[in-house]
Amino acid sequence: MDTDAPMSPDWVFSNTSNVSVAKNRAWFTTYTSFTTHIGHPYFDNSDMAGPIEDHEGRIAAHFDEKKTLLCLKLSGPPVGLVTSPSLFLKETRDPGNVYTIGAYWPDSERARWEAVKPYTSEEKAWLKEHYGGEYHFLQEQDLSMHKDEDREEGRSLARSIMANGDSDDDQEEDDDSNSFLDELEADPMSHVADYQFSQEQLDWIKKHYQHSGNFLLSYGLKPFDDEDCSEGKAILNALMNEDD
Structure with missing residues (x-):
């Protein structure tokens, strides 16, 4: 340039x-x-x-x-x-x-950018608190600080963990942590929309649909589309009210 x-x-x-x-x-x-x-x-x-x-x-x-x-x-x-x-x-x-x-940008590219864009100051603070910083977090995930593609993958993974409410300490005590990572590896869209839902809603989704990706896709909705997620939350609220 x-x-x-x-x-x-x-x-x-x-x-x-x-x-x-x-x-x-x-x-x-x-x-x-x-x-x-x-x-x-x-x-x-x-x-x-x-x-x-x-x-x-x-x-x-x-x-x-x-x-x-x-x-x-x-x-x-x-x-x-x-x-x-x-x-x-x-x-x-x-x-x-x-x-x-x-x-x-198509929705798929916007979703990819949201997953791999540079860390915000709040996200850096979260990494520092739970992992001692980005370097140590990447080490735990067998990723390299010196490879751009590894750092992008790390940012996507860190945001998924943050959205799911997990931390380094939680992973040692929570039997579900391995399944969460397995789901993410099997389907990168599985937890992209987690941040759209409350913990109570995520617990309900986990019980009935395994993860938010499955829930939204089962209704023909895209996990990376904000409007689709809003429609999904309305459907979820109706389903949860029926259970009460």
């Missing part, structure tokens, strides 16, 4: 996308996502336009309505790098062209 080439200063908000894409890593030292409400600049809706604020109320960016697309105006490019002229100014665009942007 050529970090010396001029970069466009525009960051475009796309409501037809389900992922965020940056074309140059040099924009980032650290990154924090922000939740906002957005609308079309031609609509007069003050709740859906304006600045993005962080959790302390500081303005992180605002929307530039002079552009043909909804562009975020940030403080500036990375230090030492120059930017090319905006590609989306109304004054410079070709009136004969239509500008659209969309970036899409």
